[in-house]
Amino acid sequence: MDRKESRGRPARAAANWAGRLTAALRGQKAAYAGDSGHAPERYVAAMLGYGAYVAALAGAGRLTGRRLPSRVDPWDLALCGVATFRLSRLLTKSTVASPLRVPFTVARGGAGAAELSEEARGEGGRRAVGELITCPFCTDMWVATTVTAGLVLCPRATRLATAALTAVAGADALQFAYAAMVERERGGAD
Known part of the structure; x- marks a missing residue:
């Protein structure tokens, strides 16, 4: 040959x-x-992008000499789970982050406290990005990957950030509980 x-x-x-x-x-x-x-076929680029992102994170770990932990601490898992939930909701539904989604979405109205209902716009890759960034379940994978990589690459900063996001999720739950209590109180006073 x-x-x-x-x-x-x-x-x-x-x-x-x-x-x-x-x-x-x-x-x-x-x-x-x-x-x-x-x-x-719209999602092929998203899957390839996710694979490239994971490969880049793994490469960063290798270049910095970071080693994977032999196990994940249950406290880290709890913080990461709640933080992933909160950050995914923030990125995909919050009114505050809506300017990031505007090129890929069309607003359809409110969807609860400080959240929007949006639909993906456009065709092909633009639509796929719109679908990804309006779906908290889809975005969860990217956020969880980022948080997990953060625990390997910069654990102290990641723990601080996940603690803050977990505190925000707890505060949100308390806000909803308080609003329900006030509403119940108003209903009982009539």
């Missing part, structure tokens, strides 16, 4: 793989045809 032929082999393999992926996505699109516009 000559040098030119050996260089062409990876390109042919990549093209073959891309062709099979495209065919599989078309098959999935047909399977979801009745599902109000679900287009799985």
